[in-house]
Amino acid sequence: MKVLVAGVSGKLGRKTALALHARGHQVAGLDRRPWPDAPAGLEIHAIDVRKRPAEDVFRRFRPDVVVHLATMAQLSLHAGSEDQLRQNLGSTRAVFDNCHRHGVRRAIFVGRHTFYGAASDAPLYHTEDEPPLEVASFPALADLVAADLYAGSAFWRFPALETVVLRLCYTLGPSRRGTLASLLQGRLVPAVLGFDPLFQILHEDDAAVAVALAVEKRFRGVFNVAGPPPLPMSRVARQAGRRLVPLPEPLLRHVLGRYGFTGLPAAALSHLKYPVVIDDRPFREATGFRHERDADRAIDDFRLGEAGAFPLP
């Protein structure tokens, strides 16, 4: 099949493109960020998916399936401009409009499990039918939530397009990129005193296989994608060789982004207090997906990646 990966230069974009290529698909990629040493056999275009030249790629390559990975989590301490806060929505609109216009058969939107939000009164295992709980309290997440819901609108706007919305849990591995990798970046990992939330961690190589399976199968709908059972944050930090520094919440707000602590928006603290754990049974049933690497392997590979043992592909 001809598969176009939007957001191909990111962590999961590269892994997905390589996994699809290895499974015998013809793969092209779009990303405004370069992938200078992309392996031969992949057709990489350094183009912003929201810009008009991206449409030329759709026109010429004529993909059967499009994977939309061109979204970003705005979790930096200082949220960007209004335009930046809408980039996920903009890219999602561009991808789905192009899919519709150019006869794409199947579109996979890869979103995040943080869609559901972290709240004390939320169920431990989120299912796909639940609404997003945190849009008002976490503006930096709102754009991603909107993009996820907007992607879902393709179910009725473009009924001929087989639309799939995936909500992936945290992914981790040798690339050392992603939300969880950022949290574990420094030697000191901030924690809220008295809270040890559960984290679901999927190895990034398993995540790429999950996306590839979604490309190849013929189902449609919204699916959570997770891997091994969740682990408490303290256990994750210990395995990663990090020192968890639990501080009372008001003090933690003050030190974030200072004294060697990772910068996080204040609203992200709810994710350090309450778990966002997802139920992935429907996805496993629809695809037969099984993770091959446990959470320890993902964390160990993250550590080894630190030592340069796994350069990004």
Place this chain on the structure above:
Amino acid sequence: MHPDVRRRVERLDVAFDPHGFDRYGASREALGLFFTALRPFYRRYFQVRAHGLEHVPARGRAMLVGNHSGGMPIDALMVMASLFFELEPPRLAHGMVEKFVAPLPFVGDIARGVGQLTGLPEHALRLLGDERVLMVFPEGVRGTAKLFPQRNELVRFGTGFLRLALQAHAPIVPVACVGAGNAVPTVANAGRLGRAFGLPYVPLTPYLLPLPLPARIELYYGAPLTFPGDGNEDDEVVEQHVETVKAAIAGLIREGLGRGAA
């Protein structure tokens, strides 16, 4: 960790991963420490006697439905302890915890570590679907807020638990706790003081502090009750079933009082 507790944790009907965590965040270590701490209270301080434990299914889903009686949910802790220490093999009772618990630092995590999740329909259905034992106190905070003279009476039951039992096709095992109201003889509830700590109230006793006295506690388990339906019945139908459960618990309380329990 007490050696007997360690052995029992190993035999629980809980699938722990290699790190000792189950999929709901309960951990071998937390359960071990928790039941080690609970053991002297169960065996000696409250000298708990549990009757009718044969009514708790040895395996598979079940919903334990009980009464609250005094100040704090000591009754829930003792029901958990009775299933853990008396059943062969032991079973873990998963309580449905009030929503104010999860945001409390440390307390929320400890609760989760010993299998006690926030009282949400999603949690109840998931745990029952996983063939676990659910522990429900339909009186909720209204129940723990009972004052000493009302300790052996029942207040209004919610109906949500019964719809969930119907939906999950789970048998309801009624359980009466007699004596916990003597352990914390509440004379008044301090609402404002409680809210300052994120609690609905703080029970006040004649000796002011809400510390439990060494009162004898008895647990009476009744025969399982099953009702026809799938949880979509009219309120009147469900309320009738709730009354049946409530009457069963009231009967067990009377039986306990008749036998000379507190």
